[in-house]
Amino acid sequence: xxxxxxxxxxxxxxxxxxxxxxxxxxxxxxxxxxxxxxxxxxxxxxxxxxxxxxxxxxxxxxxxxxxxxxxxxxxxxxxxxxxxxxxxxxxxxxxxxxxxxxxxxxxxxxxxxxxxxxxxxxxxxxxxxxxxxxxxxxxxxxxxxxxxxxxxxxxxxxxxxxxxxxxxxxxxxxxxxxxxxxxxxxxxxxxxxxxxxxxxxxxxxxxxxxxxxxxxxxxxxxxxxxxxxxxxxxxxxxxxxxxxxxxxxxxxxxxxxxxxxxxxxxxxxxxxxxxxxxxxxxxxxxxxxxxxxxxxxxxxxxxxxxxxxxxxxxxxxxxxxxxxxxxxxxxxxxxxxxxxxxxxxxxxx
Amino acid sequence: xxxxxxxxxxxxxxxxxxxxxxxxxxxxxxxxxxxxxxxxxxxxxxxxxxxxxxxxxxxxxxxxxxxxxxxxxxxxxxxxxxxxxxxxxxxxxxxxxxxxxxxxxxxxxxxxxxxxxxxxxxxxxxxxxxxxxxxxxxxxxxxxxxxxxxxxxxxxxxxxxxxxxxxxxxxxxxxxxxxxxxxxxxxxxxxxxxxxxxxxxxxxxxxxxxxxxxxxxxxxxxxxxxxxxxxxxxxxxxxxxxxxxxxxxxxxxxxxxxxxxxxxxxxxxxxxxxxxxxxxxxxxxxxxxxxxxxxxxxxxxxxxxxxxxxxxxxxxxxxxxxxxxxxxxxxxxxxxxxxxxxxxxxxxx
Numbered sequence: 175x176x177x178x179x180x181x182x183x184x185x186x187x188x189x190x191x192x193x194x195x196x197x198x199x200x201x202x203x204x205x206x207x208x209x210x211x212x213x214x215x216x217x218x219x220x221x222x223x224x225x226x227x228x229x230x231x232x233x234x235x236x237x238x239x240x241x242x243x244x245x246x247x248x249x250x251x252x253x254x255x256x257x258x259x260x261x262x263x264x265x266x267x268x269x270x271x272x273x274x275x276x277x278x279x280x281x282x283x284x285x286x287x288x289x290x291x292x293x294x295x296x297x298x299x300x301x302x303x304x305x306x307x308x309x310x311x312x313x314x315x316x317x318x319x320x321x322x323x324x325x326x327x328x329x330x331x332x333x334x335x336x337x338x339x340x341x342x343x344x345x346x347x348x349x350x351x352x353x354x355x356x357x358x359x360x361x362x363x364x365x366x367x368x369x370x371x372x373x374x375x376x377x378x379x380x381x382x383x384x385x386x387x388x389x390x391x392x393x394x395x396x397x398x399x400x401x402x403x404x405x406x407x408x409x410x411x412x413x414x415x416x417x418x419x420x421x422x423x424x425x426x427x428x429x430x431x432x433x434x435x436x437x438x439x440x441x442x443x444x445x446x447x448x449x450x451x452x453x454x455x456x457x458x459x460x461x462x463x464x465x466x467x468x469x470x471x472x473x474x475x476x477x478x479x480x481x482x483x484x485x486x487x488x489x490x491x492x493x494x495x496x497x498x499x500x501x502x503x504x505x506x507x508x509x510x511x512x513x514x515x516x517x518x519x520x521x522x523x
Numbered sequence: 524x525x526x527x528x529x530x531x532x533x534x535x536x537x538x539x540x541x542x543x544x545x546x547x548x549x550x551x552x553x554x555x556x557x558x559x560x561x562x563x564x565x566x567x568x569x570x571x572x573x574x575x576x577x578x579x580x581x582x583x584x585x586x587x588x589x590x591x592x593x594x595x596x597x598x599x600x601x602x603x604x605x606x607x608x609x610x611x612x613x614x615x616x617x618x619x620x621x622x623x624x625x626x627x628x629x630x631x632x633x634x635x636x637x638x639x640x641x642x643x644x645x646x647x648x649x650x651x652x653x654x655x656x657x658x659x660x661x662x663x664x665x666x667x668x669x670x671x672x673x674x675x676x677x678x679x680x681x682x683x684x685x686x687x688x689x690x691x692x693x694x695x696x697x698x699x700x701x702x703x704x705x706x707x708x709x710x711x712x713x714x715x716x717x718x719x720x721x722x723x724x725x726x727x728x729x730x731x732x733x734x735x736x737x738x739x740x741x742x743x744x745x746x747x748x749x750x751x752x753x754x755x756x757x758x759x760x761x762x763x764x765x766x767x768x769x770x771x772x773x774x775x776x777x778x779x780x781x782x783x784x785x786x787x788x789x790x791x792x793x794x795x796x797x798x799x800x801x802x803x804x805x806x807x808x809x810x811x812x813x814x815x816x817x818x819x820x821x822x823x824x825x826x827x828x829x830x831x832x833x834x835x836x837x838x839x840x841x842x843x844x845x846x847x848x849x850x851x852x853x854x855x856x857x858x859x860x861x862x863x864x865x866x867x868x869x870x871x872x
Contacts (some may be wrong), residue, residue: 181610181612203778215815237814238815257771258780260782260830261530261769264530279849282772283830312818313813313816313818314774314810316774317775333685341846377869420609422606422607422663422666423662424632425666426666427663429664431662434608436843437842437843437846438792439784440789441789441792441843442790443790464662465564465842466587467663469662482635492786494814497847498869500869500871507788514633517871520849522849523530523532523533523783523815
């Protein structure tokens with residue numbers, strides 16, 4: 175089937191571009207001796223995760239236990255889950271999964287460490303736990319190097335856990351100094367930091383500027399979107415992920431309505447103006463959305479699209495878009511090669 | 524299973540409240556002689572659609588052909604699809620569906636009418652088509668009463684179509700005058716307007732204020748959310764749809780992190796400040812999200828939640844939230860009664 179025959183809206187991956195993106199970033203990290211642990215929350219598709227591993231990734235990153243369950247089921251055996259898992263139901267699932275794959279996790283509190291220790295004991299296999307520190311994003315993470323060191327000591331004291339190192343997001347100008355301070359604190363106890371896991375796609379080409387970070391987690395690097403374009407991490411010509419839409423209404427001379435809205439593109443703005451870049455009409459302003467309609471102002475375009483015409487959209491943020499589709503369509507030279515169910519979408523937390 | 528035993532995040536429907544919401548609005552529309560055609564895009568669950576029909580709805584509204592396919596498969600036989608369908612693939616599916624259920628649709632252009640006429644001819648059953656007019660929202664819809672009348676005449680001239688009337692969204696202060704003008708224009712041709720379909724949950728209790736509108740489409744009235752609370756359409760005590768979350772991090776004295784972010788709550792703001800109302804901590808400010816984390820400032824709360832505590836969130840907009848979950852959990856008096864797959868989520872457009 176040709177791409178022109180796909181019904182819209184359709185989420186399309188240009189396989190040549192995606193494979194080039196996978197190779198390019200892997201080569202960059204290899205050059206700098208940084209381990210690549212791609213974040214699969216972007217695509218949630220086991221086949222793509224396997225491609226990332228085949229290219230040289232040391233393992234994958236999942237953001238939800240349910241994603242990890244899907245990936246283990248698909249044969250992936252080294253998974254980092256940088257999320258505070260709490261609650262007996264999740265710890266039970268974690269224990270089951272730990273028997274089937276090598277899992278590492280994070281914690282930023284003793285309560286989380288205690289739960290992970292119970293899960294590891296139940297599983298009968300050790301779990302590796304990294305301490306998450308807040309790199310300035312204001313999300314999870316311990317606030318000071320002293321707190322990081324203290325939590326590392328708690329992990330070390332647990333019989334069923336292994337202290338794996340430190341985790342933060344995103345890698346930034348505060349990261350290295352923080353790591354060095356923790357390293358110095360732990361050195362007094364004779365404790366080493368095996369892994370420092372940083373991350374981010376927007377900063378992916380600066381991974382080598384963090385000598386104290388030896389692993390990088392990026393997700394969007396395989397696809398690209400308006401956000402990564404804005405940050406210069408990916409060029410428009412390398413964007414492998416796009417959404418095909420149809421102009422279903424031309425109610426006025428200036429306005430066009432797409433057959434995709436907030437349930438197609440998500441409402442993520444990420445600081446951007448508008449909801450997507452219309453490739454064929456770059457001057458168009460994708461200014462509004464309802465759930466299944468995109469509202470576009472074509473007044474700045476010399477030539478305007480006809481009713482029924484197809485247009486291609488680079489969304490603001492590829493991750494939630496992939497998560498809204500049942501399937502992503504892989505194309506090569508305009509021909510459909512594969513249709514991948516988004517296997518881990520909506521998976522349990 | 525008790526609600527306390529559900530793992531988080533979980534999307535919960537209080538069945539008593541939902542049933543009361545269904546009854547209350549049906550009774551209101553019945554009192555005023557307005558047909559109720561609820562929009563199932565809010566829940567996408569056949570069992571709930573059947574409840575709405577059992578309460579007295581004349582049929583349902585779907586926003587996507589794929590939703591209609593799921594609902595027909597579940598035995599629903601009267602479906603309004605107020606969306607401009609274009610493209611041979613969709614028209615082929617429409618023709619198949621038209622043989623299995625009574626379908627009505629909308630159009631705002633001759634091109635759409637022509638496609639619907641072909642589909643109806645192919646199906647061998649007539650399709651009812653309403654003319655969509657722009658009530659001021661600036662989405663789809665013809666712009667003037669003259670254009671509406673002209674398109675109605677195009678529909679009437681088609682052998683395979685029936686002219687069904689007019690559709691707009693939302694019902695507002697412009698609606699009645701527009702309808703009356705079209706009515707007068709069509710009366711000269713001896714054409715009557717059988718149905719005028721308006722809609723909206725925020726304006727649902729004003730449906731009777733539009734004497735020229737004889738059908739109402741509302742979606743969120745069964746659930747309620749922060750948006751409908753703000754508009755006074757639903758009271759907080761009647762909100763039947765909530766998301767259970769767990770506080771997975773308390774990185775500072777003021778900040779708490781929930782195990783749900785933009786892939787749980789969507790990024791819809793709808794003009795609201797923040798991303799949800801935390802029922803147990805109404806003074807808390809749900810100020811930020813990443814994909815799987817909610818960032819909450821509890822500084823205004825005299826008592827602050829403990830790490831691991833569960834909190835209940837009323838989201839900004841219930842529709843995209845239901846669309847992000849694999850299943851909604853129906854509870855009654857705190858006990859799980861039913862778990863419904865969100866059957867039409869991610870369905871083809």
